[in-house]
Amino acid sequence: MNKAVALAISAVLLSGCAQQTQSLDTSVAQAQIKQSSDIHWQPLNIPTKVTFTLDKNSQTSQQFNSAGAIAAFQIPANRGAITVDLQSIIDQGVYAPNIAFVDNKGEVLQTFSFADFSYKPAKFLDGDLLEGKFTFLPPITETTVNMVIYTTAKDLAQKTEVLHPAKAYAIAHGNVPPEIPNPEVNHSPYGKLNLSISTPYLTHQPQAQASVVVADQAPTLDETKSYYLDGIKQAVKKNDIEKAMKLLDEAERLGIDKARSVFITAVKAQS
Numbered sequence: 001m002n003k004a005v006a007l008a009i010s011a012v013l014l015s016g017c018a019q020q021t022q023s024l025d026t027s028v029a030q031a032q033i034k035q036s037s038d039i040h041w042q043p044l045n046i047p048t049k050v051t052f053t054l055d056k057n058s059q060t061s062q063q064f065n066s067a068g069a070i071a072a073f074q075i076p077a078n079r080g081a082i083t084v085d086l087q088s089i090i091d092q093g094v095y096a097p098n099i100a101f102v103d104n105k106g107e108v109l110q111t112f113s114f115a116d117f118s119y120k121p122a123k124f125l126d127g128d129l130l131e132g133k134f135t136f137l138p139p140i141t142e143t144t145v146n147m148v149i150y151t152t153a154k155d156l157a158q159k160t161e162v163l164h165p166a167k168a169y170a171i172a173h174g175n176v177p178p179e180i181p182n183p184e185v186n187h188s189p190y191g192k193l194n195l196s197i198s199t200p201y202l203t204h205q206p207q208a209q210a211s212v213v214v215a216d217q218a219p220t221l222d223e224t225k226s227y228y229l230d231g232i233k234q235a236v237k238k239n240d241i242e243k244a245m246k247l248l249d250e251a252e253r254l255g256i257d258k259a260r261s262v263f264i265t266a267v268k269a270q271s
Helices: 003-014 165-172 207-237 241-253 259-270
Strands: 048-054 069-076 082-089 098-102 108-112 118-120 129-136 144-150 159-161 184-187 191-198
Touching: 048 069, 069 191, 082 144, 098 129, 108 129, 207 241, 207 259, 241 259
Parallel strands: none
Antiparallel strands: 048 191, 069 144, 082 129, 082 191, 098 108, 098 144, 118 129, 159 184
16 A cells, blocks of 8 residues: 555544534526626525525526526535526516526536426515426536526426416315416516525424424435445546545544445545
């Protein structure tokens, strides 16, 4: 076993795992952009919740078949699986969102279309909205990933049917809703949206909501574990000990077991 490998193992055995606190960033870029190469990526931390408005002063791009204002965010890709909850508020019109995850070379990694969103009628203090919940697993090779929220010409040509206020009132009071048609809302190139981004291991919800979070995110836990353990093995195999140790540190901060033993075994196998 060479000296560098020995030092790496020693550092791992002696290292602690300090808890890192992420700050929330709710700012949104409003610059007018006409070329996709000039898109300004607004950095967001994980976890985060932001509310933003897309209007005539927002960015635009012909990329992704976009036909309206876009929102462009850059988020960490080294936290494992990313869960996204995007809501588009229904008012006089509604923004029909799509999501594209893009790497730093501009290659599209995964998309979620407007068809993946569903209508949610008004409830308590929340008005009518469109909502989509998604899970995205970034490539191990990426440290950050870009997320674009956009709408298309096809989406703008459609309408969304919403529950008639009279029906909503009747249902809320336990009465039979009247037999009247529901109104339709035009889709708009602009709108107001709520965005929540988290990871299964970094999200800590109140006890009353714990069962909901676990049920919704449980399928991603094994993916996140595999993401880090496989990443550690691959980094060691490529003799990139520094990257392997970074993945190990992140894995242990996320509470992933066996990460340390996987690292040590992989290093010994290479020596």
